[in-house]
Amino acid sequence: ARPRPRGPLAGAAVAVVLAALVVGGGLAIPTPTAGRPVTVAVVQGNVPRLGLDFLGQRRAVLDNHVRETRRLAEEVRAGRVPRPELVIWPENASDLDPFTEPDAYQAIDGAVRDIGVPVLVGALVETPDGKRIENRGIVWDPKTGPGNYYVKRHPVPFGEYLPFRDVLTKLIKRFERVPRDFVKGDRSGVMKLGPVTVGDVICFEVAYDKETRDSAPGDVMVVQTNNATYGETSLPPQQIAMSRLRAVEHGRAVLVAATSGISAIVAPDGRMIAESREFVPALQVAAVPARTSRTIADRLGALPEWALTVAALAAVAAALGPARRRRR
Incomplete structure (x- = not known):
């Protein structure tokens, strides 16, 4: 039997892992509430x-x-x-x-x-x-x-x-x-x-x-x-x-x-x-x-958004690459 292409599955797997990391990472970070x-x-x-x-x-x-x-x-x-x-x-x-x-x-x-x-x-x-x-x-x-x-x-x-x-x-x-x-x-x-x-x-x-x-x-x-x-x-x-x-x-x-x-x-x-x-x-x-400490979100700024955007584009590219090769 002809092996199934792994490109789309790999891209989907990357997306799922990234989503799990984002959600799980957020739950793992404590929310500070103390202050004067x-x-x-x-x-x-x-x-x-x-x-x-x-x-x-x-x-x-x-x-x-x-x-x-x-x-x-x-x-x-x-x-x-x-x-x-x-x-x-x-x-x-x-x-x-x-x-x-x-x-x-x-x-x-x-x-x-x-x-x-x-x-x-x-x-x-x-x-x-x-x-x-x-x-x-x-x-x-x-x-x-x-x-x-x-x-x-x-x-x-x-x-x-x-x-x-x-x-x-x-x-x-x-x-x-x-x-x-x-x-x-x-x-x-x-x-x-x-x-x-x-x-x-x-x-x-x-x-x-x-x-x-x-x-x-x-x-x-x-x-x-x-x-x-x-x-x-x-x-x-x-x-x-x-x-x-x-x-x-x-x-x-x-x-x-x-x-x-x-x-x-x-x-x-x-x-x-x-x-x-x-x-x-x-x-x-x-x-x-009244709080003065900074959160992780304050320190990272827009970096996670850009990182997720790049990762999403990479996942799309990984999924589309094998399909293009098959058409050739």
Whole structure:
């Protein structure tokens, strides 16, 4: 009998072995969770209504987050919850530029002074020429006011900036909802916030390896997000799943602050410490470990991805080689 070609079987065997090594190796690596405890708070102020209409309710969204932060301060003074050492607001908590809108500045500053600890405020800020917008996470101190900030590095095309604006706005009137482009940030979101260093990413930057890897040097990771336009869909749970993955990948607690949910506090091993419902005001207060050690994923970076890609291509080549020779 003619022997069967071994090329395809060998390629399949290599793929199976590699998959087993990846899965088994991951299970064999311990997930670190120890660290200096820090008490954190996540504020979910909620939005007036579901969908795109919330964009016309900017002051109401800001007022909701101010109100919840003041409620947190009352809970602390009453002894019902521990005093947090830092507070996280979501992306778009203030779509009113606090540097050009005095009322917005005073509202934010008053809430921060009331709670008495630094707050990471998600706000939209105009560029000096007024032509573009920065999507910022601003460190707001109760004594010194706004300070360091992170600008979102991955604005969403057709949502936060419009490619081929001159052409598309003439063809599709809906794009008038994006009157100005968002600026791309040029540095990571690693910043001092109270007693710790946080690594901030905004919205679906949590899906990008580079942005999250650049933020991993923070003691705690933060995801500021606004999911109001996608409420009650599969998107908010998907984002939480990504945040849990990043927690395990980098060995960091992850604080997810969403305007309308789902907000969450995730332990470094991916466990859910707290989780909110959607479209309700919510406060979350918990102690999480502030960690400085690096994981294997931090050290290796993108190397495993490239190695697996090369191995997959090699397996395909091994499988196709004998078939080509037989055709000759």
